[in-house]
Amino acid sequence: MTDRVIPAGAAAGPPGDPASEPSVRIVPLGGLGEIGLNMMLLEAGEDLLAIDCGLMFPDDEMPGIDYVIPDFSYLLGKREQVRGVILTHAHEDHIGALPFLLRELDVPVYGPRMALALARERLREHGLQDRARLLPVEPRRAFDVGSLRVEPIRVTHSVVDGLGYGIETPVGTLVHTGDFKFDAHPIDGERSDYHRLAELGERGVLCLMADSTNVDRPGTTPSEHEVGRALADRFRRAPRRVIVATFASHIHRIQQVLDLAATFGRKVALLGRSMETNVGLAAELGYLRVPKETVLPLEELSALPPYRQVILSTGSQGEPNSALALMAAEEHKDLQVGEGDLVILSARVIPGHERTITRVVNQLLRLGAEVLWEGVAFVHVSGHASQDELKLMLSLVRPQFFVPVHGEYRHLLAHGRLAREVGLPAEHVFVIEDGQGLELTKTGARVLQRFPVGRVLVDGKGVGDVGAVVLRDRQLLAEDGMVVVAVTVDRATGEIIAGPEIASRGWVYEREAEAVLEEAKTVLREALAAHRSETPLARDALVSLLRGTLRRFINQRYERKPIVLPIVLEA
Numbered sequence: 001m002t003d004r005v006i007p008a009g010a011a012a013g014p015p016g017d018p019a020s021e022p023s024v025r026i027v028p029l030g031g032l033g034e035i036g037l038n039m040m041l042l043e044a045g046e047d048l049l050a051i052d053c054g055l056m057f058p059d060d061e062m063p064g065i066d067y068v069i070p071d072f073s074y075l076l077g078k079r080e081q082v083r084g085v086i087l088t089h090a091h092e093d094h095i096g097a098l099p100f101l102l103r104e105l106d107v108p109v110y111g112p113r114m115a116l117a118l119a120r121e122r123l124r125e126h127g128l129q130d131r132a133r134l135l136p137v138e139p140r141r142a143f144d145v146g147s148l149r150v151e152p153i154r155v156t157h158s159v160v161d162g163l164g165y166g167i168e169t170p171v172g173t174l175v176h177t178g179d180f181k182f183d184a185h186p187i188d189g190e191r192s193d194y195h196r197l198a199e200l201g202e203r204g205v206l207c208l209m210a211d212s213t214n215v216d217r218p219g220t221t222p223s224e225h226e227v228g229r230a231l232a233d234r235f236r237r238a239p240r241r242v243i244v245a246t247f248a249s250h251i252h253r254i255q256q257v258l259d260l261a262a263t264f265g266r267k268v269a270l271l272g273r274s275m276e277t278n279v280g281l282a283a284e285l286g287y288l289r290v291p292k293e294t295v296l297p298l299e300e301l302s303a304l305p306p307y308r309q310v311i312l313s314t315g316s317q318g319e320p321n322s323a324l325a326l327m328a329a330e331e332h333k334d335l336q337v338g339e340g341d342l343v344i345l346s347a348r349v350i351p352g353h354e355r356t357i358t359r360v361v362n363q364l365l366r367l368g369a370e371v372l373w374e375g376v377a378f379v380h381v382s383g384h385a386s387q388d389e390l391k392l393m394l395s396l397v398r399p400q401f402f403v404p405v406h407g408e409y410r411h412l413l414a415h416g417r418l419a420r421e422v423g424l425p426a427e428h429v430f431v432i433e434d435g436q437g438l439e440l441t442k443t444g445a446r447v448l449q450r451f452p453v454g455r456v457l458v459d460g461k462g463v464g465d466v467g468a469v470v471l472r473d474r475q476l477l478a479e480d481g482m483v484v485v486a487v488t489v490d491r492a493t494g495e496i497i498a499g500p501e502i503a504s505r506g507w508v509y510e511r512e513a514e515a516v517l518e519e520a521k522t523v524l525r526e527a528l529a530a531h532r533s534e535t536p537l538a539r540d541a542l543v544s545l546l547r548g549t550l551r552r553f554i555n556q557r558y559e560r561k562p563i564v565l566p567i568v569l570e571a
């Protein structure tokens, strides 16, 4: 079987007359080519709808960056047509970029209540809470957005209130799964709506867009209940305190920990701001049942004997400054981890976080704790469908066309292959990436010309002002440091009247390198003196003389290449 990459403009299915035949377009702005950053546009006539508006967290190659968000320029270019955003669920990679969109565009946001509650928190942080129109939706309660009829469909995932969507368009029904798995025994009893998916399939679905995150995993993703059972066994045998670190968004996991604490006569303290916020919101909205008198402030919990204590904390990825990392480093002001404590990192090891996690694990082990994480024990299950569930989704929905979403290119490609295995013709499977639209008619589909999409970096208050050049500077600064050399010249004569002075960061430790700094100054003075006989140097020439001389000196002496920044002051 070969993997076809369909060239832009190529048609599949019987060619229609584009002038007379109605069509819709799906245009991915993010999430097709990476994990995270999810955003899919749907264009039908004069109506444009966005599905999700997510962010991505930066990797090691983006020093100082807070988040990465999709490039909205294509969408903003059609701002008059944008009818709204529909959210699938409460994860940051689906809602996190909303504040950045809503400050450019005033459109309604539809979504499940938990996703809206967390989105409202984010909007509050950006001072946008009053402007946003957040409209809660319910499974099977269809609503109209422009000419589109949108029906939320319940799916199970590692959040509460996860949704997919069935969208009726002039050319047919599209189904977007959101992030999903088929958990036959979910904690809240809210099973994926197999029935509705099958009904839509029976009636005819033009195109399915389905989550590809776990396409590499054979079989079926275990139920969330399986984790509860495994944790119960650990709780039963724990002689002293139990510390569980998980994602604050994983309300079902949190529910199970609270229930276990109640079962085993323990009390729970919540650590971490997002843990407190999410537990509060989820309880208020009825997604979390907090067993009576189970949650206590940390001071009250600490007064109990260790075998009655449970700590529920953020920091499952070993994030510096998280409660768990502080405990591991013996820097938490109210908590000391000790011999016999059980620490459970009940979360996925997110690629890129292995080092911070193992550091925390080692530190905790050194303190005498028993530590369980995904690498050594069954303490977590994924929220994404494995291969058999992906095949089930394809079989229920039976789409005419299929577009894998939510994944790196390799995931999308593998998901496309899987779809062909369950019987979709190769020419009906479209592996497209961000910026590559697909046009659908009642009978055909074709990939559109690619348009430029990018990732926009957010650092503090700056959105998009940090680009490749700044990132490269930051990497150089991180690798070799920076040296500033300053001289003062007489404004009238151009004579040097003070300096050179040298200041540096990340090159040498100045207090122990005075001799080197003196030597560098001498070299600079000599280079300047060599020009003294001639007319004073022009400013540009002086700058490049200082930079070149100092660079050569540092390179000869250290084989290092710090950024050299000459400053010429006039007096």
Ligand SMILES: [Zn+2]
Binding pocket: 089, 091, 157, 179
């Ligand atoms: Zn998710």
Ligand SMILES: [Zn+2]
Binding pocket: 036, 038, 091, 093, 094, 179, 406
């Ligand atoms: Zn996701």
